[in-house]
Ligand SMILES: Cc1cc2nc3c(=O)[nH]c(=O)nc-3n(C[C@H](O)[C@H](O)[C@H](O)COP(=O)(O)OP(=O)(O)OC[C@H]3O[C@@H](n4cnc5c(N)ncnc54)[C@H](O)[C@@H]3O)c2cc1C
C-alpha cells in the first residue's frame with residue numbers, strides 16, 4: 295500500500311497545509327497535536343516512516359514581514375493513521391469532503407516561541423508543514439526479532455510510531471522503555487494502571503499511546519515518582535538480567551544526548567545493535583544549508599584526519615549508534 | 623485574469639554582463655544547495671538564475687556544530703563553507719545543474735588566490751555554467767576569506783586574476799558588508815573587471831549563551847542574515863549604485879533579508895538590477911516564486927513596462 299500511494303504522487307515529501315484536528319494536553323508540559331492532511335499531502339504523509347520528522351512553520355508564512363520566529367521547528371512524527379481512534383481521538387474528527395484523509399500526530403514540549411505558537415493553534419486552524427523528512431529507523435525484516443524502544447523525555451514520540459509500524463509488520467516481541475526526570479515530564483497519557491505498579495521491572499500497559507500497538511512498557515523516573523527509580527539504562531539493565539532472551543534484541547533510542555550516549559555505550563558493551571534518533575539545530579531540514587551536522591567516528595586509523603560530519607536532516611535523524619562520535 | 627493580461631506587457635528580463643535573465647530573481651549562495659535538493663518544493667526553472675553553494679578546490683568538512691542559531695528576525699551561521707570540493711562538484715551536481723533551463727552561476731571560495739584560480743580555470747571551460755560569483759566575503763573561515771574582501775588591493779588582484787582565467791564567463795564579485803566603506807571595495811572590484819556586484823554577504827556577529835558563558839556557535843562568530851540585515855543591505859546597494867556602479871553601468875545583485883516582493887522592490891528601487899533570496903528559502907522555498915510574481919504585479923499596477931524602469935528610481 296505504501297509503495298503504491300508513493301508511486302501515484304511521485305514524491306516522498308513536500309510542503310503542505312495541514313489542518314489542526316486536535317490539540318491535547320499530554321503530561322504537565324507537553325501537547326499532542328493531530329494534523330489532518332488531504333489529497334496529495336495525505337498520500338505523501340501516509341508513507342512516513344518512524345524516525346522521520348516534519349518541519350513546522352510556527353507562524354503565518356504568508357506574511358513574511360511578520361517574521362518571528364524565522365525558522366521552522368523540527369518535530370518527530372509520533373503517529374500516522376487514517377483512523378483517528380488509532381491516534382487517540384474519537385471518530386468525530388474526520389473532515390468532510392476531503393477525499394483520503396491522513397492524520398499525523400506530533401507531540402511537543404511547550405518551550406520557546408515556536409512551540410508556544412503551536413500551542414495556541416486551535417482545531418480547524420491551518421499550519422504549514424514540510425515533510426516527511428529524513429531517514430527513519432531500519433525496521434527488522436525478520437518478524438521474530440525482538441525490539442526494545444527507548445524514549446527519554448521528548449524522545450518518546452517517535453517510539454509510539456515505531457511500535458505501530460513494527461506491529462503492522464508482524465513483529466510481536468516489542469518492549470517500550472519510557473524515561474523522564476519525574477512523573478510530570480512524561481510526554482504521554484499515563485493510564486490509571488501506572489499508579490499501582492508493583493514490580494517496576496515488569497512491563498505493563500501504562501501508556502495510552504502504546505495501546506494501539508499493544509506494546510508493554512517500563513516506566514523509569516529519575517526521582518522514582520513513578521515506575522522504576524533510575525534512568526532508562528538502569529531499567530534496561532535490570533530487565534535484561536531477568537529476561538536473558540531479550541539480549542539479542544535490537545534497540546531503537548531517542549532522547550537527550552547524554553541518555554543516547556549511555557544507551558549507545560551499554561549496547562556496545564553488550565553487543566546489541568542500536569539505532570539512535572538524533573537532534574541538532576536545523577536551518578532548513580531539507581539538506582540545503584548544512585546547519586545540522588553531527589560528527590561521526592572517523593573510520594581511518596589516522597587520528598589527525600578531519601572530522602566526518604553527517605547531516606541530521608538528510609542522512610539522519612536515525613544513525614547507527616556505533617558510528618556516532620559521542621565525544622565530539 | 624486581468625493580471626494575466628497585464629503580465630504580458632511587463633518585461634522582467636535583466637542583463638547581468640552578457641547573460642540575459644528572464645527575471646531578476648536568483649537564489650543566494652549557500653541557501654539553496656545545488657538545486658536538486660529543492661526539487662520537491664519549488665520550480666527552479668522559473669527563476670532568473672541559480673547560484674550554487676560556494677565551491678572550494680578541496681572538499682571542506684565545515685565547522686564544528688552548533689553551526690546556526692536564530693536571532694531576532696535573523697539567522698547567524700558559521701557553516702564554514704562545507705562543500706564537496708571541485709572534483710566531486712563537477713562529477714555530481716554540475717551534471718544535474720546542466721539540465722536546468724536557467725543560467726547557473728557557481729559561487730567560488732578559497733583560502734588563497736591559487737585556490738580561486740584553480741576552481742575558476744576548471745569551470746571556465748564548462749558550457750553548463752553562465753558565470754562565476756566569487757565569494758570574497760565569507761566571514762567564517764579563520765584562514766582567510768575575509769582579507770580578500772576587505773582590502774581593496776588584494777580584492778582587485780583576485781578579481782583581476784580570476785577575470786583572466788575565466789575571460790569567457792560572467793564574473794560577479796560578491797562583496798562583504800564588514801568594511802568601513804563599501805564603495806571602496808565596490809570600485810576596486812569593478813576596476814579589476816567584475817561584470818556585476820552582489821551585495822551583501824552576511825554581517826559578522828555573535829550570540830552568547832549566558833548560562834555557559836560561551837558563544838552559542840562553536841566557531842564563536844557567525845554571519846548574520848535575514849530580515850534583520852535588510853536595511854543595512856538596502857543602504858549599501860543604494861550608495862554603491864549612486865556613487866560607483868550606476869555611473870559605471872555595472873549591475874548590482876541586491877540581497878540581504880529578502881522574504882517577499884516588497885523587500886525585493888526596495889532593493890531594485892535603491893539600484894539593484896537583480897535580487898537574491900537566501901534565508902527566506904530555508905523556511906519557505908516558494909518565496910522565490912512569490913517574489914517574481916509580486917514584482918510583476920507591482921510593475922503592472924504602476925503602469926511600468928519593464929523592471930529596468932524601476933532600477934535606481936529612488937527619489
Ligand atoms: C529531528 C528532530 C526531532 C525533534 N522532535 C521533537 C519532538 O518530537 N517533540 C519536541 O517537543 N521537540 C522535538 N525536537 C526539538 C524541537 O525542535 C525544539 O524543542 C523546538 O525547536 C523548540 O522551539 P521553540 O521555538 O519552542 O523554543 P526555542 O526557545 O526557540 O528553542 C529551545 C531549544 O530548542 C532547540 N531548537 C530551537 N530551534 C531549533 C531548530 N531550528 N532546530 C533544532 N532545534 C531547535 C534548541 O536546542 C533550543 O535551545 C526535535 C528536534 C529535532 C532536530
Ligand SMILES: Cc1cc2nc3c(=O)[nH]c(=O)nc-3n(C[C@H](O)[C@H](O)[C@H](O)COP(=O)(O)O)c2cc1C
Nearest residue numbers: 650651652676757822823847848878879880900901
Ligand atoms: C546558511 C547560509 C549559508 C551561506 N553560505 C554562503 C556561501 O557558501 N557562499 C556565499 O557567498 N554566501 C553564503 N551565504 C550568504 C548568502 O548568500 C547571503 O549573502 C546572505 O545570507 C544574505 O541574504 P539573505 O538575508 O537573503 O540570506 C550563506 C547564508 C546562509 C544563511
Ligand code: FES
Nearest residue numbers: 577578579584607
Ligand atoms: S538543516 Fe539545513 S542541511 Fe540540515
